[in-house]
Every structure is written in C-alpha cells, then in structure tokens.
Amino acid sequence: MATTSHGLTYDGCNFFRQRLVLSTISGKRLKIKNIRSKDDNPGLRDFEASFIRLLDKVTNGTRIEINQTGTVLSYQPGLLYGGSVEHECNPLRSIGYYLEALLMLAPFMKNSLKITLKGVTNDLTDPSVDLLKFTAIPLMKRFGIDGEGMDIKVVKRGMAPNGGGEVVFTCPVRRTIRPVQLTDPGKIKRIRGMAFSVRVSPQMANRVVESARSILNKFIPDIYIYTDHMKGISSGKSPGFGLTLVAETVNGCFLSAELCSTPKGQGDPMLPEDLGRSCAKLLLEEIYRGGCVDSSNQSLALLFMTLGQQDVSKTLVGPLTPYTIEFLRNIRDFFQIMFKMETQKPLDGERKGGDKTLMTCVGVGYSNINKSIS
Template sequence: MNKDRIELDGAEGGGQILRSALSLSMISGQPLRIINIRGRRSRPGLLRQHLTAVRAAAEICGATVEGAELGSRSLTFRPGAILGGDYRFAIGSAGSAVLVLQTLLPALLFADAPSSLAISGGTHNPLAPPADFIERTWLPLLRRMGARVDFELLRHGFMPAGGGELVVRVLPSELQPLHLMVAGAERSRSARALLTGVPGHVAERELERVRRHRGWSAANTKVVRLPEDQGPGNALLLDIECEHLTLVFCAFGQPGVSAERVAGQALQQADAWRTSGTAVDEHLADQLLLPIALAGGGSFTTPLLSDHLRSNRAVIEAFLPVRIDCQAHSAGGQHIRITPV
C-alpha cells in the first residue's frame, strides 16, 4: 500500500473535502496534508463539527495530527490501524452529527472488531442531510452493498440549540458494487412535519401546502410533535419510496420564512428529482460516491454534477485506484460510473 502523503487544497470546496479525505486516509493508511481548508467559505478553517470529525478520526485510528484547532486552515493527519470499540463524541454545538458520522462510518467498516458510535450535536441542520435521510435512504443502500450497520436516533437536535444524539453499531464488512440506473416504480409517498417549541399551526400549514400539490394525498401526512426540550425546531420531510430506493427530501422552518414557502422548498426538490428520470438526487449522489468507490465499482444516474460531487471525485481518485466517469445520459441527467484502474 502506498504510504506517500496525499496533499490536497481545500480552497475549492467545503467540509466535504476534509471529511472524505479523513475517511480515505484512515482506510488506505496514507498520510494526509490538506491546506486552505474551506478557504472560500465566509468562515474559513475548521468549525466545531469539522474539528470533532478530525479528533474522532484520530482516536479511532490512533493518528498523529497537526493543526487540529478551531479555525485552523491546514491539517496533517498520519493514520494508524483502525480499531473497533465503543466511541462517544460530542460536537458541543448544533453542528451536524450526521456529517461526523459519515466521516467515521466508512472507516469502521474496515475496523478489526465491532464498534458502537454515539455522536451528539445537530441531527436536523439546514446545511447537512437530516438523520432521517441517513436512516431511510443512505444506510439501506449501504446495507444492500454488504455493510452491517444498525442506526438509532435517540434525540433530535435542531439549529441553534443542538443537543441531538444518534447511535450506530457497526460490524466489519466487505462492500460490494452497487448499480442504480433507475429508481423503479413508485410505491408510496408520505410527508411528516416535525415540530417542537413552535406553534402547531406551522406544521398544519406546511402539510396543507403538500396536500394541495399534485401527487400527494392527505392520508399520508402527519404532524410529529417532539418533546419541548428537543427544540425549538421544525422540519418538513417528504419520503418517496420506489422499487429500488427511498428518497427523503427536507426543508427547515426558519424565522421570516412562511410555512408555505418551507413546504414549497421541499416539494421543489422532490419534483426536480422525480421529473429528471434519474435514480439518485444530487445530494445522495455525492453521499454514495465514496462507499461505491470503496466497493471497487458501481454506477448510478443523477440529475446533475454538483460542486460537491466534483470535489469528492477528485479526493477519491487521489486516494484510491478507481476512475470516476461522468457522462451526460441520453435520457437526461448524468451517468456516473466508478471502475477500478
């Protein structure tokens, strides 16, 4: 295995470059040097959730690290062996526990023993996938690839308070290729409005907007009232279950944004994906790229090439002997193919 240090410039992307690079450094055993971390963001450098991911990754594989400080714009990470065990990490803010999970979980699949992982922080953060996406969309596909993972959301955590907690249990697993060219026939649709510490009419108005939209019915909508100490917070979740996968689309209530507009944002995401005729929405495309590459190959279709997907592709190809080809699909959208080299 090549032990040469991988050097990356993080100026062109956000935290995704850091997270993927940490995962791949742990798994490949290759030391990492990254500069200009989140260089073009309004608040460049490591924020709390990024720092938690760095320190957690270092603990899991016994890495030596330079630059693991809030605001740091450069990092050197020299990994050791990935060790299974019981781990608990706290972000200390509403930073995304889900994104920290996605940094660590791929590595724990390659650990020497089973693991449990508890992460506290934000579970429903507008700048990250919600925990529901992980549970209903991402993990079922990883399990189809051979990953042995259990997931439990213990407590919701919204912006700005945080305080959520999720737990996963991971067994060492060998990933197999995944091919997702079509979503398949639609089986069901449902909408849930999560609510805590917010007037009840907000959720009712969100769901009323959904019911009036073509393709959605009143029978499959409901308000989920969470304990008051888990808020304040509001999220609208739309699930579309198809033959080959389930997609989750989410929009968050925010001050100054009407309930009807929140619902419109979620519906727009769902419509854009469904009318594209592709299997995987743009956010899931980015999230699937790394596990499929670790499996040695696979393919899927997606509406477009996001900036996250482009930067993630460059990081993966720097670490792994794979090639990621992106071609315009004849029926619309993009065909992504990962092959060994």
C-alpha cells in the same frame, strides 16, 4: 494537490472532510496547508477540530499534528477501530455533517460501531439525521452492508442554534463490498415523510403536512406523512419545525428532499405552509433530476463502487453536484480510480425528467483488514 513520499498534500480548507475520510480508508498520509491563511481569523474552525477529534475516537494509532496558527494539518491515519463511542458535535454544524462521514467509515472498522452523537439534529446546511436514515441506510444495504444493528435512532431532537439533540448510530462491519448494477430506478410508487416540531405548537407539524400534501396529491395518491412532536427533555434547547420527504420507486430507489425552519433569531421566520409547499417542490425537483441515487448520497454510492470487489459497478445518477465532482477528483488521488461517465438523455415522447449520468467503474477490491476474525 501534490503527491510525495509523505503522502498527499492539499492547499486550503475546501473539501476538508472528504480528504480526511479517504485518507482514513486508504491509509495514506495527508497534509493540508494554508488553511484560511489569508483570513482575519486563520486556521481550523471549531467544527473542523471537532471532526478531527471524532476521527481520533473511532481509530487507533492515528497521529494528528496541527501548527500553532492552525493553518497546517498533518494527518497519519491509524486503524479504524469502532466500538462504543460518544461525541459532542460542534453546534455550528449538524450531527448530519459528522454522520455522513461515519456512514462511509463504519463498515470498515475492526469492531461494530455504536456511537452516540450529541448536538444539532436538523439545520439548513447539512443533511439531517432523518434524511440519512431514510435514504443512506437502504443504499448501503444494496452494497451488502446490512444485518443486525444497522440503524440511526433519534433519541432527542435538537434544532439550531443551541442543539440539545442526541442520535445513536449503529453499524455492523463488513470484510468486502459487493458490486452493484443500479441502472433502472423505475417509476415512483409512493411518497413517505416525517414532519417534526419541537418547542412550538404540535399544530405546526400538521400545517406543514397539509401544505405539502396540497402539492403532492396532484401527482400520486399513495402519500403518508407522519408527525413527530417531541416534548420535554427530548425536544432540545431551541424551537423549530421541519419536513423530510422521500419518494420510493418500484425498484427500491429513494429520492429525498427536506427543509426546516430558520433558527431563532436568524433571518426571517418561515410559515409552516410555506415550508411544506417549498419542501414538496424540492422533492419534485429531485424526482425530475432522478437516477437511482439522490443528490445527497451520490458520493456515498461512488465510494462504495470504488471499494467494491474487482468487478464492474454501474449506477445511474442525476446531474452531478459540485461536491460529488470534487469527490471524484479525490477518489482519483487516493485510489487511482477513474469513472466512466455517459450522459443519458430522455427518449423522445418519454417524460423521465432531465439528463442522467451513468457512472461505471471497476472496484479496487478493498478488503477490511481491520475486521475481527470471529
């Protein structure tokens, strides 16, 4: 990374989305060079170009320049505008890939966002829309981002590779983010889940539920996993099934895991029983890692801590993911914020899982200047 009077310059396509999101919020110009310049097929991929088009739709006055080979991107962010938007997501990445970024941007727009995203709702690469609905929305409420119209609604479900799903995300705007003290997750009080199936027998989802319960019933009695079988036009264009599990603690923290079947024609097919058991074990691993925020939402929590009012925020998380570690570096570049990190080991005799990390920072006091004055 190099800082110049023209903004920040990075080399390569890694963490492309993070950098564009932070550039958009901070208002700092961004240049990314040598995007796959040594590849046989150099330049931006279709899903990255689709992501840039999405940013252009939710902002006003953004200037984007891409060279002929697609290996250099110059990005001058405009004002976050919001309003009613539609976007066709590239099927190489799920709607979750685009939605993760929108969750970070939506509170800071001029107008409340209502966006319809079309494409793949569940795949093996990105967090699904279900997981983000069950975990990211409650987390955002902790930072004061709540109220009328905060929702992620799955209208149509679409599996990879052909998609056909449709999701509506609505989010109110906020002028400021409140600091948080999320230091005690508390014990797990219940597990909830959703097993879905599209263009296969509804019995598939039931088999997934039974196999997941066979693992989880050994640990906690309060388990409820409902089934969602969409038919006809609501079931997308490809067959598949999957499971999303969420463990809720007594202090209102959410830890999650999910798994879905392999896309038709790609790899070995997965039995619903194997999928259910594997997903249950993934949830137990997430519970072992612990913390007040699960692995998939670490970067969202750290961003809102950074943007909070000029006060101390603390959040206890499990081991930092490689994605989160790079996100911290990018936060330092764009906002000059460094986090204090303290490792917390389980006390002797206590069964509280692995080592945790207490993340502490003082917010930059970010204020949403885009917000309409009502």
